Amino acid sequence: MQKSLKILMPNDITCGLEPLAISVYGILQLIYRSDAGVVYIAPDTIGYHLGYKVPMIAKTQQKVINALECLDELDYIRKCDNHYLIDMGSIYTTSGYELLSVETFRRLMDKPDLLKHYLIIKRGLIDGKCKYSIPYFAKIEETSPQTISRRNKELEDMRLIIIYQDNYKDGRNNNVYTLYSEEQAEKKRTNYSDLNRSVSARYNAFVKNPAKFTPLQKKTLRQEVIEYNERNPDRVKDLSVLD
Numbered sequence: 001m002q003k004s005l006k007i008l009m010p011n012d013i014t015c016g017l018e019p020l021a022i023s024v025y026g027i028l029q030l031i032y033r034s035d036a037g038v039v040y041i042a043p044d045t046i047g048y049h050l051g052y053k054v055p056m057i058a059k060t061q062q063k064v065i066n067a068l069e070c071l072d073e074l075d076y077i078r079k080c081d082n083h084y085l086i087d088m089g090s091i092y093t094t095s096g097y098e099l100l101s102v103e104t105f106r107r108l109m110d111k112p113d114l115l116k117h118y119l120i121i122k123r124g125l126i127d128g129k130c131k132y133s134i135p136y137f138a139k140i141e142e143t144s145p146q147t148i149s150r151r152n153k154e155l156e157d158m159r160l161i162i163i164y165q166d167n168y169k170d171g172r173n174n175n176v177y178t179l180y181s182e183e184q185a186e187k188k189r190t191n192y193s194d195l196n197r198s199v200s201a202r203y204n205a206f207v208k209n210p211a212k213f214t215p216l217q218k219k220t221l222r223q224e225v226i227e228y229n230e231r232n233p234d235r236v237k238d239l240s241v242l243d
Contacts, residue, residue, distance in 0.1 A: 008100075009099075028071075030105065043065055047064055051110035052064075096123075114154055120141070125177075125179070128178055161177055163176070164176040206218070222239065
């Protein structure tokens with residue numbers, strides 16, 4: 001069996017494990033070599049792929065060992081003295097899994113939190129779109145909405161995802177996630193051009209004469225400018241004028 005060109009991630013791994021264990025599982029696949037599915041690997045080797053300084057300090061090494069032991073306990077790998085055996089075929093019998101290109105995995109393997117977030121987005125795609133809310137992501141990933149927003153931006157900056165905003169429920173703007181492609185990027189730029197102009201015009205009007213805006217209009221404009229800045233990091237508007 002040759003090394004797969006894809007990294008396979010069962011859905012229960014994506015949602016049920018700590019981010020570091022997810023990265024470790026992918027790394028074990030990445031260096032997978034023999035027909036028997038045996039990977040001869042030391043914790044320091046995994047640490048190197050994770051971007052840690054090797055030899056690792058005891059605390060960091062223990063984190064990697066804990067991730068390996070977690071995978072062992074769940075039967076995704078099996079420890080055999082000084083090596084680990086991975087049954088790649090068993091993944092296909094699970095209830096569901098995500099395929100991740102080796103190139104994408106290499107970009108995210110030393111960023112376990114981002115890797116998990118990306119996999120959850122990918123798992124949630126229906127007809128090419130994921131409509132999970134930020135609070136939903138925060139609950140699954142056991143973190144804050146602010147952290148999810150930061151992860152979203154990092155993945156967008158890496159050109160791995162594209163985030164639209166659409167009022168598909170409750171009449172409010174909600175995030176719609178797609179995987180990055182030049183076609184999707186152009187579509188997003190086109191769809192937002194009119195909205196960007198509208199926000200800019202009202203922002204400039206407020207700067208010129210704030211007294212014409214009611215408190216509610218000012219509050220609404222402030223939120224729109226926050227979203228505008230997220231869409232246009234190269235031409236951020238000064239929010240302080242709206243405070």
